[in-house]
Amino acid sequence: MQALIFDGTLKLIQNYPAPELRPGEAIIRPHVTGLCNTDIEITRGYMGFCGVLGHEFVGTVVACHDQSWIGRRVVGEINASCTTCPTCLRGDPTHCPNRTTLGIDRRDGVMAELFSLPIHCLHSVPSTVPDEAAVFAEPLAAALEIVEQSHIRPTERVAVVGDGKLGAMIVQVLRLTGCDLTLVGRHPERWSLYTEQGITCRHSQDITATDRFDVVVDCTGNPKGLATARQLLRPRGRLILKSTFEAASQINLTMLVIDEIQLIGSRCGPFAPALRLLERGLIATAPLISAEYPLRDGLQAFAAAHGQMKVLFRHPE
Amino acid sequence: MQALIFDGTLKLIQNYPAPELRPGEAIIRPHVTGLCNTDIEITRGYMGFCGVLGHEFVGTVVACHDQSWIGRRVVGEINASCTTCPTCLRGDPTHCPNRTTLGIDRRDGVMAELFSLPIHCLHSVPSTVPDEAAVFAEPLAAALEIVEQSHIRPTERVAVVGDGKLGAMIVQVLRLTGCDLTLVGRHPERWSLYTEQGITCRHSQDITATDRFDVVVDCTGNPKGLATARQLLRPRGRLILKSTFEAASQINLTMLVIDEIQLIGSRCGPFAPALRLLERGLIATAPLISAEYPLRDGLQAFAAAHGQMKVLFRHPE
Helix, strand or coil: EEEEECCCCEEECCCCCCCCCCCEEEEEEEEEECCCCCHHHHHHCHCCCCEEECEEEEEEEEEEHHHHCCCEEEEEEEEECCCHHHHCCCCCCHCCCCECCCCCCCCCCEEEEEEEEHHHHEEEEECCCCCCHCCCCCHHHHHHHHHHHEEEECCEEEEECCCCCCHHHHHHHCCCCCEEEEEEEEEEEHCCCHHHHEEECCCCCCCCCCEEEEEECCCCCCCCHHHHHEEEEEEEEEEEEECCCCCCCCHHHHHHHCCCCEEEECCCHHHHHHHHHCCCCCCHHHEEEEEEEEHHHHHHHHHHHHHCEEEEEEEEE | CCEEEEECCEEEEECCCCCCCCCCCEEEEEEEEEECHHHHHHHHHHCCCCCEEEEEEEEEEECCCHHHHHEEEEECCCCCCCCHHHHHCCCCCHCCCCCCCCCCCCCCCEECCCEEEEHHEECCCCCCHHHHCCCHHHHHHHHHHHHHHCCCCCCCCCEEEHHHHHHHHHHHHHCCCCCCEECCCCCCCHCCHHHHHHCCCEEEEHHCCCEEEEEECCCCHHHHHHHHHHEEEEEEEEEEECCCCCCCCCCCHEEEEEEEEEEEEEECCCCCHHHHHHHCCCCCHHHHHEHHHHHHHHHHHHHHCCCCCCCCCEECC
């Protein structure tokens, strides 16, 4: 089958072996897949991954031992957990030490004609949510992880640092809490969606030391953004880290103690509420799509993705 | 008056000016003061402090415009906050941007014949708590800040890394929650108090990668201890930072995101519950006292304090 793979080099190949149907799993034919910054990081060596790229998808189940899944339109959680270890049984499957991760860690991803996932990772997509919105379920779930981990009060002042793809999901989720919300970014050309939604947008160059927030989310993916986020936080505030960096980064831990800051690492989140928000029409996705490519133009899409908002792949029917 | 000062060099001087009585403050004659690692850090340049050292004390109010304070035996919070700024009015006086800090930041400390503190910092000591126990109120309050900030469940596995002075307070506070508690340290000769209290003690050399805790407290004061603490934490665990370092320290923030760790900086804590625990006899303090010196032997005490448990100063009557 056709697949976009990374094996030290990014390649489109035509004869990649199709996945075999394993017990408890489903074979899925993706309709639309999304390009995430993590995919780009992987092509720079992040996680040492080799195989089919991609983890954002919406598709149809085409094979499964449980016949009830066949033909369903699904999105899916990317962590294929074992379901039996103490971590899974504690209710933390996304941290299962035996997990593989779709297109990120020892499991072929979605940028191919077919791929496989355990059925416990799958969620049926409501019929009113089109493919081009459903493909945002994974990053939207990651944004919802913030409110799953931390109580964002409607009276709090919250800043999101980073106006990229993940920031777009985070801002739209936090907007729903009623909090006093500011987006801090470097791309004013992207802000009309947010200003229309009643969100304050500011350039990171215009931030002064007197602006202080109760909660700051860093989703810039670079150490400079983290420094801006830290500077914006009041004493006893919460700094939510959504960025993973291939490079090492440093933070002054003594100042963290003196200011009694809470640093909260935040990764994958819950899909069910993500689908509910999409179904309720509370999250704009169409304005975030920069470009759409057929899968066969994958190399071209990766080359052009830097600095873009969401790039989607349309898969062959 | 006699005072132990740091002005680039640690000195005992005989003619330091006595404090003047300011509105809203009280002049206190200390009975017993305690030597903290922060005092030692200050003599190495931490905070760039110049003045009288020391912030752990129990003493008697000898002058105050509010006559009701005179003659009372008191301990005191070390952050002299302004009481009127937004941070104070939000209930975070220990983070007041206008604060001075006793013996640490622009306010003379307690290692002198007399010193001054705002009366809103003072707490009367119950008559059943002797001076040698009351002098532990400040570090005990700092230990209580952990349970003030974070809900430690009685079913959780908790590790305290660091068997020094602050660790002794923290272990004894966390023991009261009923949690499954392990002290990780490098000084087995100090552990008899803890093993008698039913606390598991382990040498940091004997820790393996399979030991994982829900909550880990770092109170080692060195980067190696922080690395041990991080290694002991399970995914989604809380790492409570009690150490301040003069040196920069580094932590892998990407792993913090992937493991969804919460890092919680923790500093000064509430005095009222510290006095209640001392009054109830729930915190052992006598076994923690390594040595007692008259204030006039202050230089000798500082020189000998490294690697000791609590060193106290007995002040002239």
